[in-house]
Amino acid sequence: MNNETHNSWRSKLDEPAAEPGFNKVLAWDRLEERLTPPAKKRSYAWYWLAASCIAALCVPLFLQRTATKDTEPAVPVSIVFASPDKQSTQIKSDPIHQEANPNKELMQASARHKQKPEATTKKLRPVHTLPPVVAIIASPDIVPPADSAKSIAIVSRSSKQLKVVQINELKPSPATAIPTASAGAVNALPDKKQGNGKNISGSLFNLNIPLKTN
């Protein structure tokens, strides 16, 4: 009996309606705020460390590069234009430079050629490891104009001497015989051996026609 009464008033204390409740939503919001871990503050020390490492790696490379640029001599770049009928130009240049921007270099070479068609020499970036490479460019836009007097190729003489034949020495072949009227006309011409003996072969009828002789 005593235990029952004791349990009855004790159980009353645990009833939620015993006391006016509290603001559960507000309390939960506060608790949730505490439970959720705060966003980690971004540590800038790592960024500074990474930047200093990069700088430490880059500065010696830069210094080494500037030192080599000052000490080593420049390598000449020759641009030699071939004959216009071949429509090609030979440019001796630095291969690294060509890889960097070949179109720009070619345009510059073309402009220089218009001013000075002869072989030019220009000091470019030093090349100390690789030998200069000849690049053959077949681009028609950099070929010099055809009307340029200096750019016309010199046609060389044929080394073979052709025999000079007098017209009188020619003997018509039977296949190519001159018709009668023509033959008469030819016969009507004064002959050195016949006629008045006047030699006119050198003035009018003495033609120097180069003939191909085998």
Next chain:
Amino acid sequence: MHIESIFNEARKGSIAAQKYLFDKWSDTMFLLCKRYVRNREDAEEVLLDGFYKFFVNLRDVRFQGEAALAGWLKRIMINQCLMFLRKKNAFTIVAESGAADTPLDEVALSRLSASEINKLIQQLPVGYRTVFNLFVVEGYGHIEIAAMTGITEGTSKSQLSKARSMLQKMLLQKETHYEQRNTQ
């Protein structure tokens, strides 16, 4: 949803599961805190601290049933209340010996409503109230109370008898007040 699965979710850090557990036990735990800590705002603060500890330490606990989990949460809340009282220097128990063990009229107490009982308990001084709550309401023994509060077993017993006698006086006053009202 089964309480074990909710417990497991809360252990993993699920906010939804933690909110479910908070909604389930927050009212009961608030009443518990209010019995120890008189001030309402303080009781709410202690409640939040207790729930925070509960959720943080949940990952180290194995599920052994709902009653065990509720008991563990209750224990956390009581410890939190005692810590709060110690921090506020409100928990000053003066050792008093030779107090006569006054029996509490539990029949009269059971006639009262829950809010009336709570009001009577809250009128007790801090020391009396704490020992009374721990011994009578929560069911701890004097040795446990001594260990929890840092007092001797004898002091706990004397505090309890004083609390009972004081509560009995208040009950008698209340009953005479009711009788006077009924006769008028």
